[in-house]
Amino acid sequence: MRLADFILANVQPIVAEWETFARSLARGAEMTPLALRDAAEKILVATARDMQTEQSLPQQASKSRGHGGAGGAESDRLDESSTTHGLERVGAGFDIMEVVSEYRALRASVLRLWRRSVPQADVNDIDDITRFNEAIDQSLAKAVASFTRRVEQSRRMFLAILSHDLRNPLSVIRMAAGLVARTERDSRSQEATAQIEGNTQVISRLIDDLIDFASTGLGSAMPLSRERVNLKTLCREVFEGFRSTHPQRTLRFNSQGDVVGSWDDARLRQVVSNLVGNALQHGSADGPVELAVASQDADVILSVHNEGTPIPPDALATIFDPLVRYTTPEAAKRRTQGSIGLGLYIVRAIVGAHGGTVSVASMNEGTTFTVRLPKQPSDQ
Numbered sequence: 382m383r384l385a386d387f388i389l390a391n392v393q394p395i396v397a398e399w400e401t402f403a404r405s406l407a408r409g410a411e412m413t414p415l416a417l418r419d420a421a422e423k424i425l426v427a428t429a430r431d432m433q434t435e436q437s438l439p440q441q442a443s444k445s446r447g448h449g450g451a452g453g454a455e456s457d458r459l460d461e462s463s464t465t466h467g468l469e470r471v472g473a474g475f476d477i478m479e480v481v482s483e484y485r486a487l488r489a490s491v492l493r494l495w496r497r498s499v500p501q502a503d504v505n506d507i508d509d510i511t512r513f514n515e516a517i518d519q520s521l522a523k524a525v526a527s528f529t530r531r532v533e534q535s536r537r538m539f540l541a542i543l544s545h546d547l548r549n550p551l552s553v554i555r556m557a558a559g560l561v562a563r564t565e566r567d568s569r570s571q572e573a574t575a576q577i578e579g580n581t582q583v584i585s586r587l588i589d590d591l592i593d594f595a596s597t598g599l600g601s602a603m604p605l606s607r608e609r610v611n612l613k614t615l616c617r618e619v620f621e622g623f624r625s626t627h628p629q630r631t632l633r634f635n636s637q638g639d640v641v642g643s644w645d646d647a648r649l650r651q652v653v654s655n656l657v658g659n660a661l662q663h664g665s666a667d668g669p670v671e672l673a674v675a676s677q678d679a680d681v682i683l684s685v686h687n688e689g690t691p692i693p694p695d696a697l698a699t700i701f702d703p704l705v706r707y708t709t710p711e712a713a714k715r716r717t718q719g720s721i722g723l724g725l726y727i728v729r730a731i732v733g734a735h736g737g738t739v740s741v742a743s744m745n746e747g748t749t750f751t752v753r754l755p756k757q758p759s760d761q
Contacts, residue, residue, distance in 0.1 A: 384509035385432040427459035467527035631669035638676030642756035660687035692743040
């Protein structure tokens with residue numbers, strides 16, 4: 382019996398074995414048989430029908446690249462069932478490895494039951510197994526894609542809602558603290574309101590980072606409001622703010638050439654602030670932090686340098702990833718409140734949205750972050 386015919390004739394036994402495996406998983410043990418089976422029968426039937434359909438070389442190449450069957454009707458039905466399966470597994474609380482494990486179990490079950498029923502090899506077996514593996518791989522790719530999309534949507538929505546809902550009580554706290562500061566004149570009240578104000582600023586920075594992280598997603602461009610910006614003026618203003626809050630540190634600023642361009646002022650302030658703050662936190666307490674901007678043809682080069690222990694190569698590979706934070710024991714002692722490992726990720730997102738690049742080099746002489754920004758958007 383050909384493999385496709387075997388699948389169509391044994392859908393229920395195959396699904397029952399799949400269900401047994403799914404129930405062995407942590408989340409599966411809590412689900413009803415109907416919920417466990419969800420789109421399983423449709424996936425199997427669509428797989429078999431797809432195997433019975435003639436497949437052109439372009440369609441085969443499309444499947445090998447994870448693009449499905451290039452528009453075949455049965456292949457499209459397989460994609461739809463697989464997408465539904467991935468979404469329903471998210472709702473059931475499965476993790477991505479459990480979804481992959483289900484497909485591995487399905488593949489093994491089908492081939493084992495088929496070989497048991499047809500002990501003698503046939504000339505068509507290799508073609509049947511190849512088509513079956515292609516269809517299962519296609520289904521797995523679609524299920525994983527829909528699973529990860531839904532997880533990412535849920536994550537972004539959670540962060541956006543959390544960040545939005547935190548702003549309202551935070552605003553009330555700041556207003557109340559301001560009122561107390563204006564009406565109470567004793568030193569203890571002034572000190573308390575100053576602490577409230579300082580900590581609300583920390584929370585505000587956290588909220589801004591969460592909103593930026595949620596709005597960019599993974600790979601999405603950050604929205605910009607471009608205007609004519611003098612980067613020398615912007616950097617000096619940010620730098621002077623750090624001078625006042627870190628009077629004990631040595632900070633140096635240098636600007637050369639025409640550093641005016643079409644950029645988002647507020648976003649570039651985030652870039653400069655995050656990079657300088659990062660240098661102050663992780664650099665040597667006795668060494669200088671140097672900020673420099675210079676014109677280079679159609680671009681502006683911004684660099685931030687600090688002395689101190691170099692960053693290990695394995696940490697450099699992930700330093701711009703979200704929620705990843707590298708620090709030395711010395712830097713951990715003076716870690717800035719409100720840092721959750723999103724600063725450098727947001728720097729990269731902002732610079733990338735401007736069409737620029739950001740890189741880092743770390744050696745015994747210190748660590749330097751270098752940003753290259755086009756003065757004008759590429760479409761102008």
